[in-house]
């Protein structure tokens with residue numbers, strides 16, 4: 001399955017961010033700690049220049065703590081960027097965000113000039129949740145699925161920090177299908193536009209490779225130590241075994257796979273499979289190289305086609 005999702009409002013939001021960026025002192029990017037690479041806005045990295053940036057790895061309570069540590073370290077290498085792990089389960093940590101903003105401008109006196117901050121993030125990363133916690137009163141509406149905050153808002157935070165909220169927009173890495181799948185698994189892409197069977201397959205193969213103990217503990221199904229995640233049939237059989245272990249069966253002892261697909265994705269989203277992160281900095285490096293190669297091959301094919309077309313004329 002190829003995930004293509006190109007909402008009409010994306011262009012508008014992109015223009016809005018381009019226009020707002022020069023007006024603000026700092027950008028806060030709310031990321032999903034389970035997919036810190038795929039939930040980034042690729043445009044921001046391109047256009048931010050030296051604009052100070054804070055990346056929040058939110059939902060850290062659902063992510064693998066070791067991998068979160070790796071991501072924080074990787075992000076800290078970026079010029080003028082700070083990264084922090086946060087979660088709704090530790091609001092006291094989240095409440096330090098205004099202090100983190102101030103710390104990036106130590107020369108600026110608190111009472112004199114406000115710090116203007118642009119906050120952004122893909123749907124469902126937890127932007128509204130973060131705003132609600134740090135603004136200390138209910139402002140933003142939170143929800144389970146890809147929802148869009150319609151209008152840009154200005155929100156006063158402690159320490160004379162002013163937050164400019166942007167609509168939650170998905171910035172798909174169309175070129176990276178792994179990222180598209182992870183965003184869909186995490187609920188940033190609406191379930192209605194993706195195939196649940198495909199997502200469950202992707203997640204099962206990933207779990208079998210990286211978190212076989214999670215499958216064992218949750219479903220009492222063991223993953224063979226020589227399990228080949230590229231073997232589609234083997235992955236399907238593993239899913240069937242789990243579905244049956246859960247007693248997801250239809251008449252005639254057939255596994256009820258549709259029910260299993262939905263259940264697996266729901267359990268992942270709610271953290272019931274344990275603390276799991278879907279990507280590591282090493283995987284990002286490998287995938288970026290892979291995608292570059294695919295794009296180069298496509299470009300070469302296109303050039304060859306043009307050449308043939310010219311010869312024919």
Ligand SMILES: Nc1nc2c(ncn2[C@@H]2O[C@H](COP(=O)(O)OP(=O)(O)O)[C@@H](O)[C@H]2O)c(=O)[nH]1
Pocket residue numbers: 058059060061062086087088089121122123124125126127128129130141142143144146147168271
């Ligand atoms: N477990 C967990 N859930 C969170 C956290 N932050 C947000 N959520 C949940 O994730 C969902 C999406 O959050 P929301 O703030 O609406 O995301 P937004 O689309 O980025 O504004 C909601 O159901 C939140 O309760 C977190 O740190 N941990």
Ligand SMILES: [Mg+2]
Pocket residue numbers: 127128129140141142143147148149168
């Ligand atoms: Mg929201």
